[in-house]
Amino acid sequence: MRRTGAALGYLAAGVAAGPAGLLWSIAAVAAVAVLGVTQLGGPAFLGAAWVTRRLAWAERHRAAWVLGRPIDPPYLPAPAGTLRRRVAAVGAQPATWRDxxxxxxxxxxxxxxxxxxxxxxxxxxxxATAPAWAWAVPNPRAPFPVKPLMTTGGGRLLLVPLGLALLPLAAWLVRRLARLEVSVARALLAPGEHRRLVEETERLARTRARVVDAQAAELRRIERDLHDGAQARIVAAGMTLALAARKLRGVDSSSVALSDVDTARRQLDEALAELRRLVRGIHPPILTDRGLHAALAALAGDSPLPVVVRGDPALRFPAAVESAAYFVAAEGLANAAKHSDAGACVLELRRTAAGVCIIVEDDGRGGADPAGAGLDGLRRRVEALDGILTVDSPPGGPTLLRAELPCAS
Known part of the structure; x- marks a missing residue:
């Protein structure tokens, strides 16, 4: 009885809600169409969408009378920004038009x-209740068999068991009608495929960001382990060999052991240099200690070309973003020194509305291949952070390497 009563209430409310919804739809469409050619078009559209969503909210909660819970809202968060951007965002959502x-x-x-x-x-x-009221509405012109059933005492008593027998069937039919209407409401008002895809994209972006951050943290851990562990032990071994060589020279300068010790020292020095290059290739320590601008200044100092570094030294960004920007600058400077016959470079770091932009420009001969192995590797590193890498290198130069990295990544 409770479910039947709720279904009947849902159907009865629909009789009133139907005309109200149609009248509002006509008025909203007409108002937006008329004002759309004026400066009030955008506010009118957003206002109409707001009212429509409130009416749809009421319909989702009315569906709870039958479903037991309201229909979930399908809307995506409205972006901040200009009026045009908000209108475009609301209009692009299928839920706006489904409402x-x-x-x-x-x-x-x-x-x-x-x-x-x-x-x-x-x-x-x-x-079922004919004896209580049918006597008050006599209808001598009613057709057969309504007349004998409604105008005689025996007929009215006969209607009672017939009505009671039909009550379960009527209750079932009322519930089925309500289910039919609410199924259409759920198909239009519930979150659709667009919302599911957007949420899945956001979930994948969050997951990828966690993976990138974890990878950056792991690279920093490896760099610290190499710097504080293997590198320190190699330095200690080199010092021990230096002391041993000094003692051997004092005993016998022609000793074969002295030559072996000197050879071992050279090998350790070479291994240490190689290890330091490996550490810088994994994650430069200066990037963690002093920030991206200082790391870029160090790159400029190591470059054989004169390099001008521009940017705010106080700028700091997420570790993964700083690492990607550093390697973009390193590859750009290396290419300029090796392949472009450049005389000077400009290295610029700037903050943008979305994140960070790193620019490497040289005055060389140009002709860089964007599909080359080095630049392709950089592009994959940048795109892993939802960034964009562009290479502008016409024949004759100059070459402009630009990477834009969103800090939200």
């Missing part, structure tokens, strides 16, 4: 199914 479609469809659906449910209920309950 309007439901308010239009609710008119025939709500009235048709609502009237059917009310009539079925009224007729069945009226038959």
């Amino acid at each position: 309007l479609a439901w308010l239009v469809l609710l008119f025939p659906l709500g009235i048709g199914l609502g009237v059917a449910g009310i009539v079925v209920t009224a007729v069945t309950v009226g038959m």
Whole structure:
């Protein structure tokens, strides 16, 4: 009985909600169409969308009478920014137009199914309670068999068991009608494929950001282990060999052991230099200790070309972003020194609305291949952070390497 009563209430409310939804839809479309050619078009559209969403919110909660819980809202967060951007964002959401479609469809659906449910209920309950009221509405012109059933005492008593027998069937029909209407409402008002894809994209972006951050932290850990562990032990071994060589020279300068010790020292020095290059290639220590601008200044100092570094030394960014920007600058300076016959370079670091932009420009001969192994590797590193790498290198130069990295990554 509770479910049947809720279903009947849902159908009865639809009879009133249908015309209201249709009238609002017509008024909203007309107002936006008229004001769309003026400066008020954008605010009118956003205002109409706001009211439509409030009506759709009421419809989602009305569906809870049948479903047991409201339909989940399908809207995506509105972005901040200009009026044009907000209008475009709201208009691009399918949920905006599905709300309007439901308010239009609710008119025939709500009235048709609502009237059917009310009539079925009224007729069945009226038959079961005929002796209590049928005597007050005599109708001598009623057709057979309505006249004997409604105008005689025996006929009215006969309607009672017939009405009671039909009550379960009427209750089932009312619930089915309500389920039919709410199924259409759920198809239009519930989150659709667009919302699911957007949420899945956001989840994948968050997962990728965690993976990138974890990878950057692991690289920093490896760099620290190499710097504080293997490198320190190699330095200690070199010092021990230096002391041993000094002692051997004091004993016998022609000793074969002295030559072996000197050889071992040279090998250790070479291994130490190689290890330091490996550490810088994994994650430069200066990047963690002093920041991206200081690391770029160190790159400029090591370059055989004169390099001008521009940017705010106080700028700091997430570790993964700083690492990617550093390696973009390192590859750009290396290419300029090796392949472009450049005489000077400019290295610029700037903050943008989305994140950070790193620019490497040289005055060389140009002709850099964007699909080359080095630049392709950089592009993959930048794109892993949702960044964009562009290479502008016409024949004759200059070459401009630009990477834009969003800090949200």
